[in-house]
Amino acid sequence: MKTEPHPTSENTADAEETPLCFGCLTPNHFSANFCAKCGAPMTSYAASGPFECLFAEGHVYRQAAEKPKNLAVVLGVWLIFGVLGLGGLFIAIVGSSSGVSSVFFGAFQFLISLAMIWRSTRSYLAKPLPPLSEET
Numbered sequence: 001m002k003t004e005p006h007p008t009s010e011n012t013a014d015a016e017e018t019p020l021c022f023g024c025l026t027p028n029h030f031s032a033n034f035c036a037k038c039g040a041p042m043t044s045y046a047a048s049g050p051f052e053c054l055f056a057e058g059h060v061y062r063q064a065a066e067k068p069k070n071l072a073v074v075l076g077v078w079l080i081f082g083v084l085g086l087g088g089l090f091i092a093i094v095g096s097s098s099g100v101s102s103v104f105f106g107a108f109q110f111l112i113s114l115a116m117i118w119r120s121t122r123s124y125l126a127k128p129l130p131p132l133s134e135e136t
Contacts, residue, residue, distance in 0.1 A: 023063075034059075065116055068124040077120040085113030 018027040021035035021042060028036055033046035034055060041047050041056040068074050088109030095102025 061116070065119045066123055068120050071124070074120055074124045078117055081113040081116045085110050085117070088113060 019030060019032070019042060020027055021038060021040055023040040024035060024038045026035055026037040028042060033043045033049075033052060034041055039055070039059050039062070041052075041059060046052045047056040064073050064077050068077070088106045088111075090106070092103050092106025092110060095106055
């Protein structure tokens with residue numbers, strides 16, 4: 001007489017497990033490459049796929065602009081986008097003799113860089129300071 005195995009609590013727990021996002025701890029579908037809530041990459045393919053890596057890089061830049069964790073992140077944004085902004089300004093000034101499209105491209109690059117620097121610096125300076133601990 002054969003008996004069917006009854007599902008144990010371990011089997012049902014395995015069936016209900018879903019991968020959690022490392023950034024926001026939201027449960028996601030097994031085949032999801034990105035978090036449904038915050039957009040963070042969840043698999044290695046999300047960061048290495050030819051088209052998906054653009055979304056992974058975008059997530060990094062969004063996190064740096066919206067929630068910079070420390071001053072090093074803000075200084076990194078200043079370094080990366082400061083150089084891009086100066087390059088855009090150079091293209092706009094030098095390219096004015098070659099045509100209007102160079103001026104627009106340089107001005108656009110400069111404005112995007114300036115917006116990223118402003119947004120990350122503002123977000124870092126606006127975050128509340130940790131409370132001072134009272135020692136007794």
